[in-house]
Amino acid sequence: MRSNEQQRQRPIVVPGEYVGDSRFHVPGLNVLKLSDRMLSTTVGLVRTDGKRVDVVALRSFYQPKVGDLVVGIVREPGTAGWTIDINSPFLAFLPLSEYPEKRIRLTRDSMGRVLEAGTVLIGLVKDASIFSSPVLTLKGKGLGVVSNGFLLSITASKVPRLIGKKGSMLSTIEKGANVKLTVGQNGRLIVHSEDLNVVTKVREVIGMIEKESHVYGLTERVEALLAGRRL
Amino acid sequence: MGENIVLFKEDGKRSDDRALDELRPIRIKVGVLSNAQGSAYIEQGRNKIIAAVYGPKEALPKHISLPDRCILRCRYHMAPFSTSERKNPAPSRREIELSMVLRNALEPLVMTSLFPRTVIDIFIEVLQADGGTRCAGLTAAVLALADAGIPLKGLAAACAVGKAGGRIIVDLNDLEDKYGEADMPVAYNPTLDGITLLQMDGIMSKEEVEQALSLAITATQKMHKMQVDALRERFSVQRREV
Amino acid sequence: MSITEQKPIISKLEQQELRRLLADDKRIDGRSPLQYRSINVQLGYVEKAEGSALVALGNTKVLAAVKVGVAVPFADTPNEGILIVNAELVPLASPVFEPGPPSEESISLSRYVDRSIRESKTIDLSSLCIVPGRSVYSLYVDLYILDYDGNLIDASVIASVNALGITNMPKYVVEGQAIKKTDEYFKLELKDHPVSITYAFLDDKYVVDPCLNEEYASDFTVSMTIKSDDRFCAIQKNGGGMIPPRKVIELLDKSIALGKELRTVAYGQLTGGNG
Numbered sequence: 001m002r003s004n005e006q007q008r009q010r011p012i013v014v015p016g017e018y019v020g021d022s023r024f025h026v027p028g029l030n031v032l033k034l035s036d037r038m039l040s041t042t043v044g045l046v047r048t049d050g051k052r053v054d055v056v057a058l059r060s061f062y063q064p065k066v067g068d069l070v071v072g073i074v075r076e077p078g079t080a081g082w083t084i085d086i087n088s089p090f091l092a093f094l095p096l097s098e099y100p101e102k103r104i105r106l107t108r109d110s111m112g113r114v115l116e117a118g119t120v121l122i123g124l125v126k127d128a129s130i131f132s133s134p135v136l137t138l139k140g141k142g143l144g145v146v147s148n149g150f151l152l153s154i155t156a157s158k159v160p161r162l163i164g165k166k167g168s169m170l171s172t173i174e175k176g177a178n179v180k181l182t183v184g185q186n187g188r189l190i191v192h193s194e195d196l197n198v199v200t201k202v203r204e205v206i207g208m209i210e211k212e213s214h215v216y217g218l219t220e221r222v223e224a225l226l227a228g229r230r231l
Numbered sequence: 232m233g234e235n236i237v238l239f240k241e242d243g244k245r246s247d248d249r250a251l252d253e254l255r256p257i258r259i260k261v262g263v264l265s266n267a268q269g270s271a272y273i274e275q276g277r278n279k280i281i282a283a284v285y286g287p288k289e290a291l292p293k294h295i296s297l298p299d300r301c302i303l304r305c306r307y308h309m310a311p312f313s314t315s316e317r318k319n320p321a322p323s324r325r326e327i328e329l330s331m332v333l334r335n336a337l338e339p340l341v342m343t344s345l346f347p348r349t350v351i352d353i354f355i356e357v358l359q360a361d362g363g364t365r366c367a368g369l370t371a372a373v374l375a376l377a378d379a380g381i382p383l384k385g386l387a388a389a390c391a392v393g394k395a396g397g398r399i400i401v402d403l404n405d406l407e408d409k410y411g412e413a414d415m416p417v418a419y420n421p422t423l424d425g426i427t428l429l430q431m432d433g434i435m436s437k438e439e440v441e442q443a444l445s446l447a448i449t450a451t452q453k454m455h456k457m458q459v460d461a462l463r464e465r466f467s468v469q470r471r472e473v
Numbered sequence: 474m475s476i477t478e479q480k481p482i483i484s485k486l487e488q489q490e491l492r493r494l495l496a497d498d499k500r501i502d503g504r505s506p507l508q509y510r511s512i513n514v515q516l517g518y519v520e521k522a523e524g525s526a527l528v529a530l531g532n533t534k535v536l537a538a539v540k541v542g543v544a545v546p547f548a549d550t551p552n553e554g555i556l557i558v559n560a561e562l563v564p565l566a567s568p569v570f571e572p573g574p575p576s577e578e579s580i581s582l583s584r585y586v587d588r589s590i591r592e593s594k595t596i597d598l599s600s601l602c603i604v605p606g607r608s609v610y611s612l613y614v615d616l617y618i619l620d621y622d623g624n625l626i627d628a629s630v631i632a633s634v635n636a637l638g639i640t641n642m643p644k645y646v647v648e649g650q651a652i653k654k655t656d657e658y659f660k661l662e663l664k665d666h667p668v669s670i671t672y673a674f675l676d677d678k679y680v681v682d683p684c685l686n687e688e689y690a691s692d693f694t695v696s697m698t699i700k701s702d703d704r705f706c707a708i709q710k711n712g713g714g715m716i717p718p719r720k721v722i723e724l725l726d727k728s729i730a731l732g733k734e735l736r737t738v739a740y741g742q743l744t745g746g747n748g
Contacts, residue, residue, distance in 0.1 A: 014462045015377050016385025016422035030382060032342075039422060041342060041382035043462050058466050060380030061268070061287065089287040089349045130347055131298075157380070214466070295476060302477035324580045330475035331577040335693070338477065338713040415708070425715025429695070431708035432588045437725045440705055444718055 010214045013040040013055060020053045028054035044157075045214050058214065062088045062156035062186040064125045064134040071151070071184035072136065074119040077111035083133075084123070087156070087186045090133050094123065098137035100144065120146040122182055122190065142182070149192045150199040154206050156187035161213040162206070169209075169219060176226030177201050201226065236410045239396045245407070247276070252401045252446055254390070259457055261374050261465040269379025271461070273371040276404055277361035282371035284379040287349035295350070300343040302350050305334035307368060309357040329365050336369055336389070336418045336428035342382040351381065362405035363391040366416050369428060374458055378465065385422025388454035391415060392443040394435055399443050401450045415440070417447035421455055475577055481569060483689050491690050495678045502531075502684060507731060509682045512631065512738050516639050524640025524661070528632040528739075531684060532622035534566075537614060537632035539640045543603065543652065544611040554601025554609045558587035560616035560629060567621035585669075585709055586616065586629045589698040592706040593667040595634065600662075603645050608652050610642065612661075623685040626696045626711075630669040631739040638663050638743040666744065667706060668735045669698040670728045674714065679724075681731060695724060699732040 013019055019031060020038040027033045030042045031053055040046070044055040064070065064086065072084040072092060081095040099114075115121075122143050127135035138144055154162060163170045163183060174181055179202065180192040189206075191199050205222055212218055238246055249255070255276030264270035267283035274280075290296030307329040311320045322330075337353060353375065355368040366389035373386050393403045395411030408414050413433025419426050435443065491501060498506055510531030519525040524539035544555055560583040562570040575583075590596065601610035614636065616629050644657040673683035673691035680687060683694065693712030699705055705725070710716065 012463050012466050014386065014459050015383040016420075017459075032382075032384060034423070039385065041384065042380055043377050043466065057380050059269070059378060089346060090289055130345070295479075297477070297479070304474050304476045306474045324575075324584065327475070327575075327577050328581045328584050331581060334475040334477070335711070335713045339715050419718075420715060423715055424717050426710070426718060426721065427713075427715050429708060429710040429716070429721065431705065432592045434592060434594075434700070434704050434706050436704045437729065440708070440725055441722055444721060448718055 010045050010216070012043060012058065012214065013046055014043050015039075015041055019046050019055060024051070026052045028052040030055040030057055056160075057157045059155060060157045062086065063130075064088055064090075064092065064128040064186070066125055066128050068125040068128075068185040069182075070123055070125060070136065070186040071146075071182065071188035071190060072121050072123055072186075074115045074117055074121065076117055077115070082111065082115050084121070084136055086134065086136070086184075087153070087188055088134070092123075092125075092134040092136050094121075094136045094138065098126065098135070098139055100139050115145070120151055120190070122146060122184070146182075146190050148194065149190045150202075152189050152191060152199075152203060152206055154187050154189065154210050156185065158210055158213050159183060159185055159187060161218070162189075162209055164219075169222070172219065172223060173202065173205055173226065176223060177205070236406065238407060238410060239398070245395075245400065245404075247404055249402075251398055252450070254402045254450055254453060255404065257454065257457055259371070259374065259461040261378050261461045267375070267379075269375040269377065269381070271371040271374035271378060273367050275363065275367045275370075275402070277359060278357070278364055278367045279359040280355065280357050280364060280367050280371055282356075282368060282375040283354045284351060284372070284375040284381070285354075286351035286379070287346040287381065288352075290348055290350035296348045299347050301341070301346040301348075302343075303334050303338050303341065303353060304350055305330050305337065305353045305355070305372075307333050307355045307357075307365065309360055309364070313357045313360045332428060332430065333365060333369055333372065336387070337372055337376070339425070339427050340373065340383045340385065340387055340420060341376065342384060345382060351376075351379075360405070362403050362408040363416070365389070365428075366391050366418065369418050370454055370458065374461060377462055385420050386455060386458050387418050387420040387427055388451040388458055389416060389418035389428055390447055390450040390454060392417065392447040392450065394433060394439060394443070399439060399446060401446050413439075413443075415443050415447065417444065417451065419448055419451040421452055480689055483686060487686060488690050491687065492675060495675060495680070500680060501686065504680075506678070506680045507727065509627075509731075509735060509738075510684070514631070514635055514739065514742055516635060516742055522636075523642065524636045524638070526632050526635035526639070528628050528635065530624060530628040530631070530682065532620055533624055533628045534618075534620035535625065535628040535632040536617040536619055537629070537636040538617070539636045540613045540615070541640065541642055542611045542613070543608055543645055546602070546606065546609040550598070551606040552602045552609075553598040554596070555611040556587070556591060556596060556598060556614070557611070558583050558590065558614045558616065558633065560586065560618065560625075562618050562621070562625075566618045570618075570621065581711070582625055582629060583616070585626055585696065585698075585707060586614075586633055588707040589630050589667050589669055590614070590633060590637070593665045593698065593700045595663055595665045595667060596637065596661065597664055601642075603652055604647055608645075610645075612637070612640070621685065623683045623688040624671050627669050627671050627682060627735075630667065630698065634663070634666060634668075634740065635743060637661060638666075638740070663743070665700050665702075666736055666740045667698050667700050668732050668739055669696050669707070670731050670735065671696040672724055672727075674716065677720075679720075681727075695721070697724060697728045699728050701736065703729050703732070 418428035
């Protein structure tokens, strides 16, 4: 015997749906203003921040911002740097000057060996404009090549939910699975572990957040999942 | 020619028992393909059409890209087994024209200036055809774009209206399309009150075109509600109690 | 695959001028918004074709030629003649026309002109049957675009109808199992004289018979083909953009009056000669 129960969910708005009056509110993310009406441009959840109304997209692609931490995959060496796939409409660029090892004399040939195609790295977005390729840097604490661990993905717009208020959700997961995670704003994350069981657990949690980010009580269900309980 | 084709039954109902302004049964599902960024599947009568969106991604080769906005690449294609007589898989002149007509109908909905130098690929594949495929294809393609998270100026749905047996009808099936007096596909965006696809062939007076247009708006508004429901359903979560 | 076109860049100044003039219901060539350019029709331009017409609509030049033959009818219309319309955007007509396989523009143009002629029943295809199920007349209407200054659709429809209007059909007779071409000819009878009216939209204003710059600057165009009895046989929106339903209805109204005027000018030589 089974019954279906619609979990209490935050209302989802669709493109063209009314989300507010522009005489009293200011259009924010994914909101279009048409005379007095403010309309959503994506499928998402309405979020009000003072006078500003945003729509947080439930499905979207990553658009880099300066200062974002990203997990990238090296594509190929280019002139004076490497092109990096950061899971965004544009390929990013890591210039030679932003590579931390100063001692190595890099020639065109050796560049391919220093950072091979497929290498995973953690970088910071140094420059981002919609009119040119985003620029990354590997110079900084915690940045660099990742040689061990597991690479997982989540929709970029769900990353804030994954991290949680003041990092609370991330803490919950790291404590519950006893592992360190590095979460890129671009929807990619590194599980710093060699244990397959650990990564399976983290994968399940990511999957749950991906599907249920807009359902109330998510934190409790994540905790339950990590503890091995079924809610 | 077509003497033994019955478009209207004795009781005034159409060949498939529908009223003049009745839509065929429609089933929509959003998010059906795992590889595409966005996808949607539609069944309308015996039409079975799938739409997929890839992108936005870097527009290559560079010469096709535009510096200040994203471009669209659209392909409307009918599978060889989609029609009663096998259709040659090579693109026909009709498919080439419809690929263009559909791209022109979808482009005004996309906020293209947000993604310069990128391309959005839209594929519309007709798996089974029974009249009105460009309209059903557009209805699904719009959902695929929304599913991919691409910002849109609202949704749009499309429906073919027309004339058969002297009467104005809504959502022509294959028989009515072939043997009726006029066929008029219309795609309408209720948010901006704009028509993005409009074609007509056949013979219609000004009054008939006006009447058909008005019915098309009503029909597409009905379909728009179904699109909204399908999008909400895609992201809703059903929990089971064991 | 249909790809967003790379439209030739019109300078911002020219675009501004176009829009400012339009705000006052004026156009760059001095026409009013609902005024057509001058039309010149030369009938019988290609003597070796069974029918032909060279049409100049302003600077836009389209040559339509009709070649008549015999063919096996299509399976689903065994008693009807065959009509095929093909438009070629000849590279010499414009810097943007490139040699190669038919582009989506040329295919779209061909198909719209075809629908304009076919749906209006300008030609009674069932009168072009020689042996039912075996042999019918075939009419190839080839449109050769020679100079592109906007509005290929209207010019092409006018050229096609004129060419068909003077087409001399070689008479074929049945002789036993074969069909034989005789020395006789008969005139192809036109049952209608459709014209198409194309409107170009810039923001929420529109002009009829756009010249090249107007076409490039416009958001989209709408073409409507209207028969002699004021009924519509083809409508097509070309290009992106959106049109409100009430504007479509406005165009239907304007097309009826414009259609009458255009028909007189475009087909004067066809109808005038026969009284």
